[in-house]
Amino acid sequence: MNAKELTIKLRTEIDNGKYSFGQTIPTEKELSIEYEINRASVKTAVDALVHEGYLRKLRGSGTYVVKNTQEKLQIKFKGFSELLEMRQLRPSSTIIASEIREAGYLVGKKLELNSTDLVFHILRLRSGNNEPISLESTYIPHSLIKDIEKYNFQIYSLYSILAANGFQIDQIFQTVSSAKLRGTKARLLQVEDGITGIHLSIRAKTIDNIPVELTDVLVVSEYADIYTKNFQKGAETKIYAQID
Amino acid sequence: MPKLINLLAYDAVDKILRLIDENRFSSGQKLPSERDLAHRFGINRTTLRGALQKLVDDGILYRYPNSGYYLAEPKIKKSSDSFFLPKYDKLLSGHDINLYPLSEEVIPDYSWIEEEYHEYHKDFYLEKVDDQPISFFSIFKTDAALVEYPTLYSELFSDTLLRVQTIQTKKAPDFVYELLNSEVDDLLFVEEKVLDSDEIIAVARAYSLGKKCMVQVDVKTEKKEN
Numbered sequence: 001m002n003a004k005e006l007t008i009k010l011r012t013e014i015d016n017g018k019y020s021f022g023q024t025i026p027t028e029k030e031l032s033i034e035y036e037i038n039r040a041s042v043k044t045a046v047d048a049l050v051h052e053g054y055l056r057k058l059r060g061s062g063t064y065v066v067k068n069t070q071e072k073l074q075i076k077f078k079g080f081s082e083l084l085e086m087r088q089l090r091p092s093s094t095i096i097a098s099e100i101r102e103a104g105y106l107v108g109k110k111l112e113l114n115s116t117d118l119v120f121h122i123l124r125l126r127s128g129n130n131e132p133i134s135l136e137s138t139y140i141p142h143s144l145i146k147d148i149e150k151y152n153f154q155i156y157s158l159y160s161i162l163a164a165n166g167f168q169i170d171q172i173f174q175t176v177s178s179a180k181l182r183g184t185k186a187r188l189l190q191v192e193d194g195i196t197g198i199h200l201s202i203r204a205k206t207i208d209n210i211p212v213e214l215t216d217v218l219v220v221s222e223y224a225d226i227y228t229k230n231f232q233k234g235a236e237t238k239i240y241a242q243i244d
Numbered sequence: 245m246p247k248l249i250n251l252l253a254y255d256a257v258d259k260i261l262r263l264i265d266e267n268r269f270s271s272g273q274k275l276p277s278e279r280d281l282a283h284r285f286g287i288n289r290t291t292l293r294g295a296l297q298k299l300v301d302d303g304i305l306y307r308y309p310n311s312g313y314y315l316a317e318p319k320i321k322k323s324s325d326s327f328f329l330p331k332y333d334k335l336l337s338g339h340d341i342n343l344y345p346l347s348e349e350v351i352p353d354y355s356w357i358e359e360e361y362h363e364y365h366k367d368f369y370l371e372k373v374d375d376q377p378i379s380f381f382s383i384f385k386t387d388a389a390l391v392e393y394p395t396l397y398s399e400l401f402s403d404t405l406l407r408v409q410t411i412q413t414k415k416a417p418d419f420v421y422e423l424l425n426s427e428v429d430d431l432l433f434v435e436e437k438v439l440d441s442d443e444i445i446a447v448a449r450a451y452s453l454g455k456k457c458m459v460q461v462d463v464k465t466e467k468k469e470n
Binding site for chain 2: 104
């Protein structure tokens with residue numbers, strides 16, 4: 001087998017669901033043994049599929065299937081990384097904590113759940129050129145997506161995971177207010193305690209009106225426009241993440 | 245998993261908000277004492293104080309020293325698409341809205357306005373909702389805009405104009421704090437640029453009291469092309 005044939009084989013196996021969205025494929029070493037071809041050819045085959053948007057590599061972690069068979073459900077939304085790159089900033093993201101917990105009163109209300117219903121909660125620090133930009137706290141009803149905590153959030157955007165699981169986001173509600181950054185939050189964002197930043201509360205609902213996501217963002221003021229910039233023409237409003 | 249998440253006092257804030265809602269506290273009503281709350285929730289005073297401070301910062305509670313914490317008036321919600329036209333804002337229906345034009349005498353100087361806007365036609369307003377100062381608006385228009393779009397910022401926008409809006413926080417010039425009757429602090433800063441075929445014809449800016457209002461930006465999504 002040569003590299004080209006391996007590319008076709010792997011692509012077929014991904015399309016058939018042998019390796020599905022969310023999973024990793026075998027390592028290049030494992031593939032070279034299984035198909036009895038040299039490592040260089042395996043690398044060529046894998047790189048071709050990375051280029052086609054089927055796979056993404058994460059050093060120290062593996063090669064993940066990112067091809068989304070439900071791609072048509074994915075909304076036209078730029079991820080945070082893309083937005084930063086457009087501003088010539090190198091994006092990076094650190095997962096501060098993730099957990100499965102009871103929704104509690106406030107989150108329960110916003111996601112239309114009982115306070116004792118379980119949610120998946122992930123807290124991320126987003127940076128540009130290694131400078132902290134925002135803290136994002138995301139809550140997803142745990143009942144919506146089986147094993148959501150198993151996805152590698154360094155690879156998969158929330159919206160791609162939702163789309164892959166059949167959820168089509170139709171409306172996004174954002175509330176923007178000012179907020180004082182104190183204590184742990186100020187420390188994580190590396191700003192002076194008590195400085196004012198912007199707080200966004202973002203809720204997403206599907207076309208069937210099911211709330212699927214709540215994200216609370218705290219962003220330092222200099223970079224607030226990344227999240228808040230919006231474009232209005234006539235009756236339509238688009239946010240920065242939707243503009244080409 | 246580390247209990248860092250609990251350091252962020254989500255739980256304590258949650259308990260206080262639940263108490264307020266379930267007991268139907270009304271604005272101006274005093275909360276139970278710190279000792280009562282700490283005991284009731286089974287949390288220590290430090291954690292509780294952190295949560296109460298956060299709610300004061302967010303404008304949900306206010307504090308009278310030596311007296312306690314009280315529930316503040318709910319924040320006013322303004323729509324992002326009628327931010328500078330509060331009379332047309334559906335979220336503000338049911339509130340008493342007034343936009344007071346300010347004469348140039350109220351503005352001490354133009355040093356706080358950039359060079360490029362000095363030649364623009366300038367209007368200044370104080371926005372009051374339910375008789376409370378909320379925002380200071382500055383609206384700058386080109387001469388061409390005055391002629392071609394005479395109802396700009398007095399009536400709803402025409403479909404041909406694109407508005408680009410950003411929201412951040414900023415320290416305002418001193419006179420703004422007097423106008424808004426507010427202590428000196430960073431204010432919510434909303435800036436909107438109006439474009440007619442790629443040319444800026446107007447700029448609207450607001451310094452708003454973040455403790456009194458918030459902005460609602462709602463979007464409908466588009467699917468990726470197949």
